[in-house]
Amino acid sequence: MKLITLLMILLITSSYAQESVExxxxxxxxxxxxxxxxxxxxxxSKANMPLSEPHQSTLFKHMDxxxxxxxxxxxxxxxxxxxxxxxxxxxxxxxxxxxxxxGEKKRDWELGIHGKQxxxxxxxxxxxxxxxxxxxxxxxxxxxxxxxxPRHPRNEGENQEPSSAANSGARH
Amino acid sequence: MSQENNQRSNKRMDHLIEKSMGVEVKRRSFxxxxxxxxxxxxxxxxxxxxxxxxxxxxxxYKEMTEEQKKKVFARIKQETKEKFGIDxxxxxxxxxxxxxxxxxxxxxxxxxxxxxxxACAEENxxxxxxxxxxxVLEMPIGSMNPEKGSLFYxxxxxxxxxxxxxxxxxxxxxxxxxxxxxxxxATWKEKDGIVVVDxxxxxxxxxxxxxxxxxxxxxxxxxxxVDVSKxxxxxxxxxxxxxxxxxxxKCTFCLQRSRNGQYPACLEACPTGARKFGNILDPxxxxxxxxxxxRVFVLKEELNTMPQFFYYFD
Numbered sequence: 001m002k003l004i005t006l007l008m009i010l011l012i013t014s015s016y017a018q019e020s021v022e023x024x025x026x027x028x029x030x031x032x033x034x035x036x037x038x039x040x041x042x043x044x045s046k047a048n049m050p051l052s053e054p055h056q057s058t059l060f061k062h063m064d065x066x067x068x069x070x071x072x073x074x075x076x077x078x079x080x081x082x083x084x085x086x087x088x089x090x091x092x093x094x095x096x097x098x099x100x101x102x103g104e105k106k107r108d109w110e111l112g113i114h115g116k117q118x119x120x121x122x123x124x125x126x127x128x129x130x131x132x133x134x135x136x137x138x139x140x141x142x143x144x145x146x147x148x149x150p151r152h153p154r155n156e157g158e159n160q161e162p163s164s165a166a167n168s169g170a171r172h
Numbered sequence: 173m174s175q176e177n178n179q180r181s182n183k184r185m186d187h188l189i190e191k192s193m194g195v196e197v198k199r200r201s202f203x204x205x206x207x208x209x210x211x212x213x214x215x216x217x218x219x220x221x222x223x224x225x226x227x228x229x230x231x232x233y234k235e236m237t238e239e240q241k242k243k244v245f246a247r248i249k250q251e252t253k254e255k256f257g258i259d260x261x262x263x264x265x266x267x268x269x270x271x272x273x274x275x276x277x278x279x280x281x282x283x284x285x286x287x288x289x290x291a292c293a294e295e296n297x298x299x300x301x302x303x304x305x306x307x308v309l310e311m312p313i314g315s316m317n318p319e320k321g322s323l324f325y326x327x328x329x330x331x332x333x334x335x336x337x338x339x340x341x342x343x344x345x346x347x348x349x350x351x352x353x354x355x356x357x358a359t360w361k362e363k364d365g366i367v368v369v370d371x372x373x374x375x376x377x378x379x380x381x382x383x384x385x386x387x388x389x390x391x392x393x394x395x396x397x398v399d400v401s402k403x404x405x406x407x408x409x410x411x412x413x414x415x416x417x418x419x420x421x422k423c424t425f426c427l428q429r430s431r432n433g434q435y436p437a438c439l440e441a442c443p444t445g446a447r448k449f450g451n452i453l454d455p456x457x458x459x460x461x462x463x464x465x466x467r468v469f470v471l472k473e474e475l476n477t478m479p480q481f482f483y484y485f486d
Binding site: 107108111112114115122141143145147148149152 | 300434
């Protein structure tokens with residue numbers, strides 16, 4: 001009997017141990033990584049926008065009056081990011097950089113409330129980091145194109161709002 | 173003597189038919205058509221009858237044994253194969269003990285992109301006449317009145333200024349008005365909180381559609397037209413199997429996914445992470461954390477339906 005309870009406890013603890021959250025790894029998803037492939041030979045410490053190739057499309061719009069490239073990127077080792085306290089972190093931990101200011105989002109993200117989580121509600125979860133949804137250099141969400149809505153009963157086939165006011169009462 | 177009688181009666185018959193149909197009819201051709209018509213009506217009935225007989229005497233889903241369920245799943249599998257020429261896997265995961273599902277939706281982050289709407293339709297094999305179980309309302313900021321919302325907004329660039337987006341689907345109420353009105357008990361609330369419909373038991377009276385204050389129930393007016401190439405073959409008896417004509421259907425929190433530990437399809441499709449799903453009885457789950465730290469509300473609280481679909485702003 002004791003053995004069975006012991007086994008049960010073991011089973012339960014092991015099932016809880018399985019319940020873990022895997023945080024998305026961003027570094028391998030970066031297009032031009034490792035940065036030092038090029039930046040080892042380029043000694044340019046100026047931070048003028050717009051940037052030259054291949055970063056010409058980077059639009060920087062995040063407190064751009066008080067922050068610049070080297071607020072977040074390490075000037076010497078471009079493969080790393082720089083925290084305000086001087087600690088250098090990899091791109092996989094980029095969320096720590098964001099959470100220096102966004103404390104409220106940090107709390108919610110750690111609880112799993114803010115941000116996207118996929119996988120299993122009961123088991124292994126896969127958690128997205130800040131920059132998988134928010135562009136790192138333009139964190140505000142851009143406008144999106146929406147998928148088609150329901151068919152209007154009077155405008156068959158067209159996803160269009162009719163001129164009359166009674167448009168929300170359509171039943172399907 | 174008898175021959176003469178026969179002939180006379182035949183002539184009388186011909187006369188009657190000619191009179192009623194206005195055409196000259198030979199007895200032989202008349203009999204031919206009769207036999208042909210009889211054959212035409214009998215033959216297809218016979219081939220279908222083997223299945224519909226079984227379906228006709230099928231028990232209520234809650235009274236079925238595991239054996240009977242297996243037989244029903246096999247029948248549905250074969251019917252789908254005959255109709256669409258595609259092999260599907262029909263099962264029905266049971267509610268998990270100690271689990272009650274709840275859904276939370278962050279209206280501050282929802283941007284009205286309707287990705288959930290599309291994902292729902294694909295996951296649940298929803299015909300285009302119904303569209304999706306999720307309807308996104310474009311609401312003017314400052315109003316909580318769903319009547320002020322627009323369902324048919326154009327979506328070239330969302331979110332629009334001065335609008336917020338309110339996705340509405342089945343609220344899986346703890347006090348569901350829809351199940352109470354069903355005259356045949358074809359819809360009920362399961363132990364894990366999911367309100368389901370037995371499509372084989374539903375008589376299509378649409379009382380539940382009228383009773384639902386969230387317009388979350390949808391009726392199959394016609395034989396569902398499902399794109400076979402996009403059909404989800406992982407099907408469940410109570411959720412996303414192909415529905416027949418003349419029955420109700422609704423959101424089931426994707427029970428074919430959620431009861432196997434996955435998130436519903438709408439959650440995984442959301443580009444903003446506004447949707448949160450989980451076990452309300454687990455204090456560590458996302459939904460429980462939201463109840464602890466956010467101010468949640470439900471739609472039409474005054475109706476005392478006790479929805480299990482919560483909204484919040486943050």
